[in-house]
Amino acid sequence: MKVLGAVVDVSNVCWSDALPPTGRHFPLLERVFLVREAWRRRYGGRAPLTLVADNSLRRQLSFEDQGRLRQLEEDTELHFAKTADPVLLALAEERGLHVISRDQFTDLRRDFPWIASTPARFLGWSTDGGTVRxxxxxxxxxxxxxxxRALEGKELKFHQRLDHRNPVxxxxxxxHWRCEDETCLKAQIWPDRLHDWPRLNARGVAVCTGCSGAVRRLGPRTRPRSFVVADLRTGAEYLRFPVGEGDALEVGRGELRYGINLASAEVDAPADVNLVSRRHLMISVERTSGNPRVTVVDLESANGTTLERGKSPRPLVAGEPVTLQEKDRLVLADAVTIRLSGQQHFSDEQQQLPRLGTAGGGRTRMFLPEDLNPAGN
Ligand SMILES: [Zn+2]
Structure with a gap:
């Protein structure tokens, strides 16, 4: 690829203890100059660098560095953003630039699919005998x-100050949690239990997001699993739905009493969704001591279901339950794919089935063993 220049993740560079003075975890503007030198050695002075920094960097730098930063702003294209990552990736995409950062940008892979497909555009650094390469x-x-999972973690941190890796x-x-403050609007709407999570206040206490008062802890939440439905041809996701622990539902087309209508007018279904049978597949989620177990059964569908696991796709035998693994993908009638989402934490709202209009949609119900045997024998 022709090098047109690069965009520099300034905060990432300033904080990197792999740049001199190595091993020092403190933000230093000097590191940006070292990276700029290394870039010019490799690509010459004509390949321009664009700098993008987090707003917070201004406050993180020393007084002296803040002065140098203002100087840098005068002779270089330097942007500031609340969060630099999406801004610098958008710039790189628009202008066909390299990206100088050690970040993996995991939470942005969905918005910028070219990260994974063009890894050579991403440059990091190493320091050898004081020389940066x-x-x-x-x-x-x-x-x-x-x-x-990365996206989910970021959302929770932002809205509730909750870190899903922290045991507390x-x-x-x-x-589940309840707010018992009679004057609180959330407590009035949801008297039995809050439908969202409490947030942590500055002292680390769980409080209601409505009134900031303390909340009462109720029983443990069940852990549903979420499923992602996509068009096989284009890969475009067009529907997501949860299945609660102990619940089962049918997946098919048209009006289903206990199921999900993949061809609902409410969603952007692919044209060949009509190859999916009315009652095509059943998904159930069982409670176990570890992660909930997900079982799928082909309900004698006309065009079949294929299980893609690793490199060996195989058709599901009608009526025979199969445990779905994390990375498996199901292909229904060569038209629609279904896979597990990585989402692990669900507010009450996220546990609701999507509204799919009068033509299907439906509810979940308790899983019954005879559901696995649609013929009733
Ligand atoms: Zn409240």
Whole structure:
């Protein structure tokens, strides 16, 4: 690829203790100059650098560096953004630039699919005997589940100050909560239990997002699984739905009493969705001591269901339950794909089935063993 220039993830560079003075985890503007030198050594002075920094960097730098930053702003294209990552990726996309950053940009893989398909555009650095060298940053492929988990983690952190990797916060995410303040609007709408999570206040106490008052902890939440439906031809996702622990539902086409209508007018279904049988597949989620177990059964569909696991796709035998694994993909009638989402924490709202209008949609119900045997024998 012809090098047109690069965009520099300034905060990432300033904070990198792999740049001199190595091992020092403190933001230093000097590191941007070192990277600029390395870039010019490799690509010459004519390949321009565009700098993008997080707003917060201004406050993080020393007084002296803040002065140098203002100087840098005068002779270089330097942008500031609340969050630099999406801005610098959009610039790189628009102008066909390299990206100088050691970040994997996991939570942005969905918005910028070219990250995974053109890893050579991403440059990191190493320091050898005081000399800084640019080299491929080593963008790794990540599964869609990992991307979705990264996005989920970011949302929770932003809205509720909850970190799903922290065991205390995990306890908050894993339980139902009630606000008992009679004057609180949320408590009035949801008297039995809050439909969203409490947030953590500055002292680390779980409080209601409506009134900021303390909340009462109720029982543990069940852990549903979420499923992602896409068009096989284009790969475009067009529907997501949850199945709760202990629940089962049918997946098919048209009006289903207990199911999901893949051909609903409410969604942007592919044209060949009509190859999917009315009652095509059943999905059930069972409670176990570990992660909930997901079982799928082909309900004697006309055009069949294929299970893609690793490199060996195989057809499902009608009526025979199969445990679905994290990275499996199901292909219904060579038209529609279904896979597990990586989402692990669900507010009450996210546990609702999507509204699919009068033509199908429907509800879940408790899983019954005879459901696995549609013929009734
Ligand atoms: Zn409240």
């Amino acid at each position: 640019l080299e491929p940053s080593g963008i790794r492929p990540v599964s869609v589940q990992v991307v979705s 916060h995990k306890g908050i995410l894993g339980h």
